[in-house]
Amino acid sequence: xxxxxxxxxxxxxxxxxxxxxxxxxxxxxxxxxxxxxxxxxxxxxxxxxxxxxxxxxxxxxxxxxxxxxxxxxxxxxxxxxxxxxxxxxxxxxxxxxxxxxxxxxxxxxxxxxxxxxxxxxxxxxxxxxxxxxxxxxxxxxxxxxxxxxxxxxxxxxxxxxxxxxxxxxxxxxxxxxxxxxxxxxxxxxxxxxxxxxxx
Ligand code: SAH
Numbered sequence: 001x002x003x004x005x006x007x008x009x010x011x012x013x014x015x016x017x018x019x020x021x022x023x024x025x026x027x028x029x030x031x032x033x034x035x036x037x038x039x040x041x042x043x044x045x046x047x048x049x050x051x052x053x054x055x056x057x058x059x060x061x062x063x064x065x066x067x068x069x070x071x072x073x074x075x076x077x078x079x080x081x082x083x084x085x086x087x088x089x090x091x092x093x094x095x096x097x098x099x100x101x102x103x104x105x106x107x108x109x110x111x112x113x114x115x116x117x118x119x120x121x122x123x124x125x126x127x128x129x130x131x132x133x134x135x136x137x138x139x140x141x142x143x144x145x146x147x148x149x150x151x152x153x154x155x156x157x158x159x160x161x162x163x164x165x166x167x168x169x170x171x172x173x174x175x176x177x178x179x180x181x182x183x184x185x186x187x188x189x190x191x192x193x194x195x196x197x198x199x
Contacts, residue, residue: 004039060088071090093117102118143192144163170185
């Protein structure tokens, strides 16, 4: 998997090392394990998917995570990217909307010895009490730029977020004082961010 990521243009050694260290098959349901090291998203239950290794690698490279950075992940999902962030030395906060996924990710992460603070809720609101974050990675597509998250970036902080309903684009925003400098990274296909309040 690491060789494929490298061949695909991922150059950040810390990111490649993290992929080498974290066992992706542990985060994939039993029935899908034989495909755990393919470069594809896979179903993880509750209608959700673990993103492809390439998507995680691109997001992490863009996030430029340094040891000790406080990082917010929106959409814990399987917990695999959460583990990658911990492996990079980040202080990880991760929010998941679906309690059953958060609980399962929490079990796997603690079994493997990864420390992360998991919470259940609407990640689109961020975690104002724990802000600012050096990086925020959103793992599901927002219909529009998520205003609440911008305010929770530190100076120089990076927000990686797919935006769009039918056509999605992956963007990176970097905070420069009062400005948020936007870079278009690529077209994207993420599951939608659930934006309705809990029923
Ligand atoms: N990086 C994760 C991504 C999983 S898919 C992985 O690869 O495992 C996106 C996740 O975002 C899903 O688990 C979904 O339930 C969650 N999600 C959707 N809307 C959300 C919201 N408003 N707040 C938090 N999590 C949300």
